[in-house]
């Protein structure tokens with residue numbers, strides 16, 4: 001896979017429109033250098049592999065372990081998670097499932113912040129990941145040192161961070177939110193007269209700000225997958241499929257969100273595919289979501305929203321390179337050798353638990 005430099009597409013135009021806490025070391029450069037190292041070594045999407053699946057299932061039973069997989073992982077992993085009594089879900093439900101599960105070992109097939117969150121919420125359990133190198137451009141682009149400085153400069157603001165952040169950033173925050181509850185939490189805080197400092201996703205932050213009218217100061221981070229979706233490409237696709245509905249994750253640029261029939265988290269987009277009557281769905285999020293979406297709407301046609309655009313700026317092509325580091329092979333190795341255990345500094349974990357607990361309680365109320 002070729003890696004091209006960050007290019008000015010539709011998404012980049014948004015940068016100038018957002019209030020932002022611009023990182024002194026340029027998070028985009030940080031992300032790109034990280035990708036240059038990782039993206040070329042991402043394993044290919046695996047399929048079939050009944051032998052390896054049987055081996056993993058046997059080890060899961062031996063180890064009293066369960067798989068907690070994100071919607072963006074390889075379909076073979078999602079299938080195995082479901083077939084072995086685990087779960088496939090968004091990051092909030094992944095956290096819930098791990099907390100409520102009877103299994104003593106949680107295999108988190110996702111990215112680093114999901115493993116950390118599972119460990120913080122269930123410190124008594126062993127948390128393993130197929131790859132500890134699987135991270136997230138939002139997490140990389142919000143380093144704790146600079147984030148602390150940003151917070152220190154705005155002590156009058158309530159700090160709300162997206163779940164896609166490190167444990168250290170969560171420990172500094174007042175609230176953690178997922179995309180499924182971000183609007184509701186900020187609406188609640190706004191009703192209390194609170195001003196918000198938001199990090200790290202500027203597009204999700206911009207969307208929440210527009211929906212709620214809250215006073216929000218935004219960190220300048222972005223998801224390399226969702227930032228690539230192109231409004232013009234979707235409009236072109238609608239010429240071919242005029243009856244299609246457009247489903248968009250709010251980590252996408254505002255110009256893409258503006259043409260959506262439904263905007264929402266992964267779980268909300270799957271629900272939208274079921275609820276909307278349209279025969280085709282144009283979907284602007286990681287294409288891993290199609291595994292669950294096809295289960296829900298087997299008779300509808302699912303189309304991935306265009307990413308490359310006329311400038312051919314596609315880097316991830318709607319497939320997160322870090323999620324792709326979760327393969328059946330790395331999963332088997334992890335459960336066989338009990339390697340890649342996740343640890344979180346207990347002091348950081350205690351502090352992060354406060355903002356995470358608010359998220360869990362808010363959703364549960």
Ligand code: SF4
Pocket residue numbers: 072111135136137138164223224225226251286320321322323
């Ligand atoms: S899809 Fe985007 S937000 Fe999700 S893990 Fe990958 S880089 Fe992070």
